[in-house]
Amino acid sequence: MRAHERLHSNLPVDRRNLPGHRVFFGRDTPLQLDCGAVLADFPVAYQTYGTLNKNRTNAILVCHALTGDQFVAERHPVTGKDGWWSLMVGPGKTIDTNRFFVICVNVLGGCMGSIGPAEVNPATGELWGLRFPIITIADMVRAQTMVLDHLGIEQLFAVIGGSMGGMQVLEWAALFPERVFAAVPIATASHHTAQNIAFHEVGRQAIMADPDWCDGEYWRVGKRPHRGLAVARMAAHITYLSESKLTKKFGRRLQTGKALSYGFNVDFQVESYLRHQGITFVERFDANSYLYITRAMDYFDMPARYGGQLANAFRDTKVRFCLISFTSDWLYPTPESRRIVHALNAVAANVSFAEIVSNAGHDAFLLDEPDFRRVLGGFLAGAAQHRGLAAANSR
Amino acid sequence: MTAKPAPSIRVDLQLIAQMIEANSRVLDVGCGDGMLLAYLWHVKNVDGRGIELSSEGVNACVSAGLSVIQGDADTDLADYPDAAFDYVVLSQTLQAMRAPRQVLIELLRIGKHAIVSMPNFAHWRLRLALLFTGRMPRNRVLAEAWHDTPSIHLCTIRDFVALCESIGITVERSLFLNDQGSPSHFGRSLALANLLGEQAVFMLSSRKKAPNA
Structure with a gap:
């Protein structure tokens, strides 16, 4: 048995045979990583829920956090538990899959089918292990744009994510503003602090x-x-x-x-x-x-990339933002969200910001928080109205 | 959007809405539950934003699809760039500011116009109440007891106009509401308005021309 097969066989589920989609990218145009390395011929795994409309305008990209994955709203194929955002995503739920086409991509470096240290390096036939190049949040987002190109989606209606997912949302808005109508960074920060x-x-x-x-x-x-x-x-x-x-x-x-x-x-x-x-x-x-x-999260420092002025990342942005934080979150506390809000105000961006009262800590964004659901749902409904998206039942 | 019925709003908010041109950019400072912003969006297609201190207000606004941030007007106005909005609205909030003078200056830095509505502490009923009872007067607009009220900087119509003059702010328009809640000009007499007006709405602009104006 070859070494990587041993690893795979060690696991309850063979990662190469997970449900959902797995596409190889980079064969024609390799992905240039921030560290200088390039990725050619690499898999990206993603899952979708709902139906893409004719004009391809109803897509929502949900970005998962550090230990999340693409199985947002279904029985998880490895753990057998509900998907990590089953409370939020589904038919008739806050992120309504009767209305929206929801995509979630396993991040670069992940271990649920996308390229990462636990995948095979085609050049050597072995697992990448620590020979896998260091990746950044921006690299994750660049790989996600390849999925969008593959699906023929020019502009996302919304990009939504909490924690590290929120960092990806910020990168989306900064690097690809024309591909995002609305951005919802939740319980997140524009850079990793010394404590993080x-x-x-x-x-x-x-x-x-x-x-x-x-x-x-x-x-x-x-x-x-x-x-x-x-x-x-x-x-x-x-x-x-x-x-x-x-x-x-x-x-x-x-x-x-x-x-x-x-x-x-x-x-x-x-x-x-x-x-x-x-x-x-x-x-x-x-x-x-x-x-x-x-490591990718620790390297995340958006203000540094924009001359110490986070506002420069969003100059002239047309993206509608909604930032959400939680009172008891001490990992990415409210002042971190407020810092982003201030930067967005400095460029007169269209921004909403709500701090939700909760004692659940950082994990509040994963839990049943009615105020959070109301705010997110209301923001999406308002944004959909501005985008001219039909309501769920008239699609 | 136009199919929606116009929401009905308070009289003082109607007066403010009258002053705002359609399709303009508006920042509502202390927007409460977003009543004015919703009205301006649905009726005048305004690109509206709001700042609100209370999380209940913010949650209500964002849940209604309005672009509102949780923030403090005393500190957060400084973030906005010059002339970012056509109108900055401060409705029934100036008297709750820690530094009303500075807030007024900020409003007109951020907005080409500022629209300020305020309760008039020189209304005759309040004057008489103070004279005869010797207690802090209260009415519909100033309902809380002195120790409970968020109104820490109450003023009269004449006080407000004097402040504007002293910091180079032009009062472009003024409207008053009598104690029946009906708009009145009081024969364009400021002294009469100061006696009979229960609330006032002012549209202000900077005496100096804004750089882009």
Whole structure:
């Protein structure tokens, strides 16, 4: 068995046979990456929901976050759970697939079918591993434009994403403003702060400290750095919640019995919860992918690219923006969204901004938050009216 | 868009809407639940934006498809470029600003015109109430008790006109509402308006020509 086949066979689902679409790009025009490398002949996996209208004007691109994937609104083929935004996307839902054609692309560097360290490098016949070039958020977006070209969609009605998805939304609006009618960056920031980078570095170090990581070549020896990746996920997961949410959900409640064990087994419910988060994560995610994607986020710094003035990224923009943040999100807190709003105001862009009251922390954008749904739904309805899109039942 | 029935709005908002030309660019500072912006969008095809402090107001506005940001007029107006809007509206909000003088200057930097509506603290009923009761007067427009009211910088019509004069602002038009809520010019007498006008709406412009005007 060849090494990469061993990796694939190690997983519950062979990534090459996932549902959805998988297209190879770059054969004619290779993709030039920010790091200088080029990608030729590489797969991009994506999923779609709903129907593209005749004029191809009703497409919404949903951009997924760090550990998300293209399975937005269906039973996940690996975990068997609901898609990560099933609450938001579907027939009659806030992002109504009776009305809109929803696309979600597995990001570059991901591990659900798009090119990344866990895919085969056609030049060598081996998995890329750490020979995969470093990618950026802008590279992810450039690959997504190839999907749009493939689908014959000139302009998206909207690009929507939370967290790292929101960073992609910002890049879309900055790099391809003519291809975006409306942009919805949610719970995100225009650059990664020292604190953001610091948390990611903890995760990466946890992975690299796992002996099963084998300097990134674990797939050669049929191993996977489960423990390191699980610790990375546990640390990151804390940043997605809030202190008040953790207190409300777990407090100091004990996992078993009424007494402390006076040992290092799981005493507290919150420990059990985090361990569970770590264990379930490693079943569906590749450790090297985690390194690459967190790196892409750390490199994200839009103001720096525009001479320190974020406003320069959006000069003369016609895009309608709606920024949304959450009160208890301390990973990408409201001032980060406000910074983007200020930049957009400085170029008199069309912008809405709402801070939603929630105690769910950063993860609020994934959860059932009625105010959030109302704001997003209202913004999309208003934008659709401005775009001249027919209502769902008259399409 | 034109098929929608015109929403009905408060009288003072109607007066403001009258002053705004169709298809213009409008910023509504302190836009509340977006009543004026919705009206201007549907009736006058205005490209409208809003700033609102309360998250309830912002959520209502954005949910209604209006372009509104959660922000503070005292600090956030500074972001906007010069002459970005044809009209900047400040309706029943000036008296709640920490720095009304600075806000007025900002309004006319951002907008070619500013439209300001305000309660008149010199209305005769308020004058009499203060004289006879010796307590802070209240009416429909100024409904809260002194310790609860967001109105920290109340003024009279004459105070406002004097402030405009002192900072080089021209009052292009003024409209007044009497205590029946009906518009009146009071024979174009400022002294009479200051006595009988319960609310005032002013359209302002900068005395200096804006660079692009």
